[in-house]
Amino acid sequence: MYRYDEFDAAMVRDRVAQFAYQVERRLKGELTEDEFKPLRLKNGLYLQLHSYMLRIAVPYGTLSTRQMRQFAYIARKYDRGYGHFTTRQNMQFHWPKLVDVPAILSDLADVEMHCIQTSGNCVRNVTADQFAGAVAGEIEDPRILSEIVRQWSTFHPEFNYLPRKFKIAVSGTKEDRAAVKFHDIGIEIIKNAAGETGYRVFVGGGMGRTPYVALLIGQFVAKEDILAYLEAVLRVYNEYGRRDNIHKARVKILAHQLGADEFRRQVEVEFAEIKKGGTLQLPAEEMARIAAYFAPPEFEVLSDASPEFDAALKDKDFANWAKTNLTAHKIPGYAIATISLKMIGATPGDISADQLDAVAQLMDNFGYDEIRVTHEQNLVLPHVRKKDLPRLFARLKELNLSTANAGLITDIICCPGLDYCDLANARSIPIAQKIQERFSDLERQHNLGELKIKMSGCINACGHHHAGHIGILGVDKKGVEFYQIQLGGSGAEDASVGEIMGPGFGKDEIVDAIERVVDAYLNLRQSDERLLDTYRRVGMAPFKNLVYREQLHAAY
């Protein structure tokens, strides 16, 4: 993985010192809260419902063993013994004290981490496919470009005060596990007809109160031109993005108002200007230098058949876990293992300090010192020898991390909601937990197949409800929590925005309503259709009829 050079190290250390001084001045009263707030936000520090919250950048979701152990240390020393992995592959601590934050940042810098680009109207931490460098069919490891984009965007003087935040995601395969079409810029690594590798650039995707699937702007951007092209997109946005209305300030509004053709035309004018200067041309040597950091580990030459693995499949629990939580690796004899952070009845994405330490040990023992955070709030060991999987599973079981539900109905994306968040209108975690409990029967889950529930506690959609096969949005109705259901969203390569079903449900009705959606699907489905496919075939009406028939009194 990427290692800091002397510039990175100095930059992060300078930033820690700078923020320590800002905190000192704030506490002495030399800075007012109005002056201090933008500074703390630029360092990932929010004031939430109960306390401060610190968001730590996990660039493209990749972590080393040392970094996992440092999270455990920070959770114990400064927080309440746990952390939370977010839908942007980051880590959040919910209970830091302002006076401790400089020390936390210093401890993070010790392991090449920071909170830069986790808040504010800048280019945010870049996200990528969690199976990067491991999955078959990948054109190129998306973390190489992600790291290049990170270096270009961090402290970019022109883009430090954009109209609004700006999120970039990169995928290296046809299958989209990074929700690229729901980002301000989504980049898909592709090959053209001549067999050259380049980039397809989508612009203007997003969730929030105005959800959009991104527009295809760059059909094929050559590798050397990608930074110039991204800079051109950001220049158009920086100049014309609306600063007068926060709800219309994201690039999605500008791009969709102009339309793909006009937006592309404007980008191409800027792009031609930047190209003339020639300074943003990405040298092949520099790309190779960065790529070297992401060179795969030295894989053993193994047969894909593993007697240890095959023998373990006789164990029902292992077989169930293997069915959903393992993905084929590009190298024979290896597998990609997803560690679900969706234990039935637990908080999606939460992990205790002890679990962080224990997972770090598993990374040492079985995982080439590396782990990935997924935007679905799970962890992934990207390279595990198949013969080690039974031992890995046994250990996960002891740690209560062996839940066999990746991609199933209980693998719910869920924002912190009103239990923690200052912006939330309703709780999301307890609803996720109740849905998990209702559908905890594994046979039933397998029968339902791939079914993605995504839930947010407010319109800002951190829980990606617009992209859920079933989306749930919590709203406040005169101080009482209500939940709206959406159907038909997808954050994958077949991206779509879900459609609102109708009036919302109270917190004691929503789980029954979800069960009726699922029952409706089972009545309607043909062969092995997913719920999403059934919805796309039959539309909303049959679902709506079945869901509301039993609840005609459902509140508005």
Place this chain on the structure above:
Amino acid sequence: MAKVVPQILTANRLRDGEVVYWRDGNWVEAYGEAQIFPDDASADAALAAAQDFVKRNIVVATYLFDVRADGSPVKEREIIRAAGPSVRPDTGKQARHV
């Protein structure tokens, strides 16, 4: 005439973010000890007095919220804020009573 709703004044302590409530010219941590203002005039006077603590960098984000006659918050948000995350009874103010 608008209905009179009792209110409570709250803020976060600057140093550590702790949720605090106003009581008789100072701040307390426990919701149960918060002062209940029966009308807008007394609530607004407390909010004005609290600005001195903002200026002295002791608290941030002061605001008033509505409560019922028995002192319990009208909105779920304030119930959760007063106790801690409903999914983690071992954290927040509620943990002190376990």
